[in-house]
Amino acid sequence: MSVSLGPVTELVGRELEGAALCERLRDPAVRLVTLTGRAGVGKSVLAAEAVRETGAEFAAVSLVDALNAADAADAADAADAADAVNVAGDGDAAALLEAAGPLPDGTGRVLVVLDGCDHAARPAAAGAATALLADPRVVVLATALEPLGVYGEQLLPLAPLPVPAPGPRAAADPEELQEVPGVALFVRRARDADPSFALTLENAGAVVELCTLLGGLPLAVELAARRLRLFPPHLLLSRLRGRTTALGGGPERAPERHRSLAALAEWSCRGLDPAATGVLRQLSVYEPGFCMPAAGVAAEDAVEALLERGVLSVVGVERGELRLAVPEPVRSYCRDGLVESGGEAAALDAHAEHYRLLVGSAQPALAGTEQSSRLRELAAEADNVSAALRRLRERGDGEAVAAVVLGCRLPWLAQGRLREGLEWCDAAAEPGGPALTDALRARLADMSGVFALALGDPQEAVRRHRRALSLGKGVGDRRQNALVSAHLGAALLRAGDVPGARAVLVTSLSALESMGVTRGAAAAAASLAAVTRADGDRRQALELLERAEEAFRRIRDGRGLAGALRISAALALEGEEPERADRALRESLRLYGEIGELSELPGLLEEFALLLLRTSPAQRPRCVRLLASADALRGRTGAQVPDEWRSEAERARTELSARLDWTDFAVAWAEGVRMSAPTAVAEALSAPGPSRRPVVSAAAEAQSLTPRQVQVALLVAEGLTNRHIAARLDISEWTVVNHVRQVMRRLGCTSRVQVAGAVGRWA
Known part of the structure; x- marks a missing residue:
C-alpha cells in the first residue's frame, strides 16, 4: 500500500537537517536512515521533502504508511508485537513488505520510505527493514519515535524548532524575532489562517511566550497559529497557559494524533510501561529545568526510557547533572492523569519537600567555597523553588514558607528577583497568615529591608530594618540584632543620613567582631568604609576596606568581596589612581560573572564604563554598549538608582552621543541592549586597561x-x-x-x- 507523505509544505528552520538527510540518502554506504524525534516534530514532512529532493536519483521510490499497513490495531498486544520481529511467516511484517511492492528488475538503487514506525508497528517495521536490506540495492528511510534497533541503522534525531532565549532578545523588535525559526513558523502559519496577521511590538511578547510555552514543537505551533482566527495572541496565551492540551482544531484529513495536542500527547505516551508512566506523571509537576535527583535514583532506568521516547528532554547541565523537562503537551496531559488518579496532591507535596530540603542544604555552601556553584544551581531551579513556595503556602505551612524564603535571600538578590523577594517576605509574615515566632518575623522584616534597598528605596528599607530591630528586642538574639543594625546602617547611608549610619555601623561592627561573625563583620566594615569615605576620611576608609576584603577572601564570599572592591575603586578614583580602580572593577566583574549576579551588575557596568570613558576615549562605542546593557539589565530587576548617579550616567550618554556619529551611537546602543549578563561582563573585561602617554619635555x-x-x-x-x-x-x-x-x-x-x-x- 503505497501512500503519499502529504502535500508540499514549506519547511521552516529545517535547512540543515534536510541537507544532512539528502546527503545520507545519496551516500552508497548508507542503507537505513531513521528520523527520530517527538510526535509532532515534523519527521514525516522532512522525509517527504527529502523524497522530493532525491527521488529522481533512485530507480524506484515506495512510500509506505507503516501504521496502516501493519494493522497496528490488531497488533496491540505486547507479546504479539514482540513476535512480529520474526519476519518469517509474520503477517504484519509481510503486510509492510507487500505495501512496499515488488522490487524492480535490473540495476539502480531503490528507496523505500516506512513512515510512522511507532508503537505496535515498530517491531513489524524493524522486521520489514531487515528483509528489505537483504537486497543490496535497497535504501530504507524510516520515521519513528524511537530507533528501530536494526543493524546498520543511522539515526537523524529531530529536535523542536528554536525559540527566543529568555532575556533581552525576547523583547527584540519583530523583524529580528522572525529570524528565530519557532517564531517564523508561527508567523507564516498565522498568515495562512489570517492574511492580515502581522508580528508587531504589541503582540510580539505574547507570540514569543506562546512559542516558548509550546517548546517550539512544530505541530503545536501550527495548531496555535490556526486559532488566531478566533483569539488574539494574548487571549490564546491565557487559555493555554497551564493546559496546552486544550489546543485543537487540526485539519480533518490529518491523522487523529495531529488534530489536537491532547491526542498528540496520548500518542506520545502510548505503550510506556506502568513504571515509566508513573515516573513521568510525578515529574510533570516539576517546572522545566529540574535535575536528575528529583526523579530519584531508583527511577534512572525509567528516565532513560522516557528520554529515548522523547517525552522527557534534556535542557542543560548544571554541576555535572543533566537538567530535564517534561515538554508540552505531555506535561499537561500527565498532570490531567494525576488529577484523574487522585495523585496530584501527593506529587505536589513531594515536589515542595524536595525543594525545601534543597534550599535548606544549600545554606552552608552559600557562605563558603561553593557559593558560585550553589548560586548557579539555585538560579537554574528558581521556578521550581517558587512553585514549591506556592504549594507550601497553599498547605498553610507558615514555618516552612518562612524557612525557604529566608534561605532564598542571597539567591534572589543574585538573580535580580527583587520584587518577588520583597513580596514573599511580606506574604510569609502577613498578619493574617500562619502564626510565626517574633524571631522569624524579625528576620523576614530585615530581609525585606535588604530587598527594598536593592530596589532603590532606602527610606522604606530603613523603616523595615527598624521594625526588625523592634521585633528582635524581645527575642534577645544579639547576633541577629547586630546583623540587622549593619543592614540599617547601609540603608541610612543610602538615605543620606551619614552621621546616623556611622553611629549604627560602629556599634554593629564592634558587636559582630566580638561574636566572631566574620561575614557580617566584613559587610559592616565595608559599609562603614563607604561612610568614612563620604566623610572625607580616606585613610580610615582604606583601613576598613582592607579588613573587609581580607575577610571576604578568607571565607570565599565572592559577592561580598565584589561589593568591597567597588568601594575600593571609588576611593582609588578620588585619589587619582585609575589603574588601581581598573584592577578593582575588573576583579569585581569577574566575581559577579562567576556567581551570575544581576542585581548589582548594572551599577558595576556603569562604573566601569565611566572609568573606561575617562582613561580610554577610543573605547567610546564599548562604553555605549556597556551603558545600554546596564540600562536593560536594570530594567529586568525593577531597581531604581539615586538621582545623582542617574545624572552622571546621563551626562556620559550625552557626551557619547555628541562625540560619536549618531548612527554609530544608535548601533552600539542597540547591541548593548541585546547583551545578556555574561556577554556584558565579557565585553567589559575585554576592554584595554589604562595606558600611559609618551614622556614629553x-x-x-x-x-x-x-x-x-x-x-x-x-x-x-x-x-x-x-x-x-x-x-x-x-x-x-x-x-x-x-x-x-x-x-x-x-x-x-x-x-x-x-x-x-x-x-x-x-x-
Whole structure:
C-alpha cells in the first residue's frame, strides 16, 4: 500500500537537517536512515521533502504508511508485537513488505520510505527493514519515535524548532524575532489562517511566550497559529497557559494524533510501561529545568526510557547533572492523569519537600567555597523553588514558607528577583497568615529591608530594618540584632543620613567582631568604609576596606568581596589612581560573572564604563554598549538608582552621543541592549586597561596647561587635597576635581604623585 507523505509544505528552520538527510540518502554506504524525534516534530514532512529532493536519483521510490499497513490495531498486544520481529511467516511484517511492492528488475538503487514506525508497528517495521536490506540495492528511510534497533541503522534525531532565549532578545523588535525559526513558523502559519496577521511590538511578547510555552514543537505551533482566527495572541496565551492540551482544531484529513495536542500527547505516551508512566506523571509537576535527583535514583532506568521516547528532554547541565523537562503537551496531559488518579496532591507535596530540603542544604555552601556553584544551581531551579513556595503556602505551612524564603535571600538578590523577594517576605509574615515566632518575623522584616534597598528605596528599607530591630528586642538574639543594625546602617547611608549610619555601623561592627561573625563583620566594615569615605576620611576608609576584603577572601564570599572592591575603586578614583580602580572593577566583574549576579551588575557596568570613558576615549562605542546593557539589565530587576548617579550616567550618554556619529551611537546602543549578563561582563573585561602617554619635555608639559590648571598642579604638588585647593583658589571642589583630571590627562599622569613629579621637572 503505497501512500503519499502529504502535500508540499514549506519547511521552516529545517535547512540543515534536510541537507544532512539528502546527503545520507545519496551516500552508497548508507542503507537505513531513521528520523527520530517527538510526535509532532515534523519527521514525516522532512522525509517527504527529502523524497522530493532525491527521488529522481533512485530507480524506484515506495512510500509506505507503516501504521496502516501493519494493522497496528490488531497488533496491540505486547507479546504479539514482540513476535512480529520474526519476519518469517509474520503477517504484519509481510503486510509492510507487500505495501512496499515488488522490487524492480535490473540495476539502480531503490528507496523505500516506512513512515510512522511507532508503537505496535515498530517491531513489524524493524522486521520489514531487515528483509528489505537483504537486497543490496535497497535504501530504507524510516520515521519513528524511537530507533528501530536494526543493524546498520543511522539515526537523524529531530529536535523542536528554536525559540527566543529568555532575556533581552525576547523583547527584540519583530523583524529580528522572525529570524528565530519557532517564531517564523508561527508567523507564516498565522498568515495562512489570517492574511492580515502581522508580528508587531504589541503582540510580539505574547507570540514569543506562546512559542516558548509550546517548546517550539512544530505541530503545536501550527495548531496555535490556526486559532488566531478566533483569539488574539494574548487571549490564546491565557487559555493555554497551564493546559496546552486544550489546543485543537487540526485539519480533518490529518491523522487523529495531529488534530489536537491532547491526542498528540496520548500518542506520545502510548505503550510506556506502568513504571515509566508513573515516573513521568510525578515529574510533570516539576517546572522545566529540574535535575536528575528529583526523579530519584531508583527511577534512572525509567528516565532513560522516557528520554529515548522523547517525552522527557534534556535542557542543560548544571554541576555535572543533566537538567530535564517534561515538554508540552505531555506535561499537561500527565498532570490531567494525576488529577484523574487522585495523585496530584501527593506529587505536589513531594515536589515542595524536595525543594525545601534543597534550599535548606544549600545554606552552608552559600557562605563558603561553593557559593558560585550553589548560586548557579539555585538560579537554574528558581521556578521550581517558587512553585514549591506556592504549594507550601497553599498547605498553610507558615514555618516552612518562612524557612525557604529566608534561605532564598542571597539567591534572589543574585538573580535580580527583587520584587518577588520583597513580596514573599511580606506574604510569609502577613498578619493574617500562619502564626510565626517574633524571631522569624524579625528576620523576614530585615530581609525585606535588604530587598527594598536593592530596589532603590532606602527610606522604606530603613523603616523595615527598624521594625526588625523592634521585633528582635524581645527575642534577645544579639547576633541577629547586630546583623540587622549593619543592614540599617547601609540603608541610612543610602538615605543620606551619614552621621546616623556611622553611629549604627560602629556599634554593629564592634558587636559582630566580638561574636566572631566574620561575614557580617566584613559587610559592616565595608559599609562603614563607604561612610568614612563620604566623610572625607580616606585613610580610615582604606583601613576598613582592607579588613573587609581580607575577610571576604578568607571565607570565599565572592559577592561580598565584589561589593568591597567597588568601594575600593571609588576611593582609588578620588585619589587619582585609575589603574588601581581598573584592577578593582575588573576583579569585581569577574566575581559577579562567576556567581551570575544581576542585581548589582548594572551599577558595576556603569562604573566601569565611566572609568573606561575617562582613561580610554577610543573605547567610546564599548562604553555605549556597556551603558545600554546596564540600562536593560536594570530594567529586568525593577531597581531604581539615586538621582545623582542617574545624572552622571546621563551626562556620559550625552557626551557619547555628541562625540560619536549618531548612527554609530544608535548601533552600539542597540547591541548593548541585546547583551545578556555574561556577554556584558565579557565585553567589559575585554576592554584595554589604562595606558600611559609618551614622556614629553617639561616645557611642553607646562605649556599644555591653562594658567588655572598650572595653579592647580602646583598646589597638588604641595600635597593639598581637592577641598583645600578649592578653598585656596575660591572655587568649587567639583571644579578642582575637573581641573585635576585635565592636568593628569594632559601630563599623561595616573596619580597625584606623578603630577608632583612633573611639576618638579618644571623647576
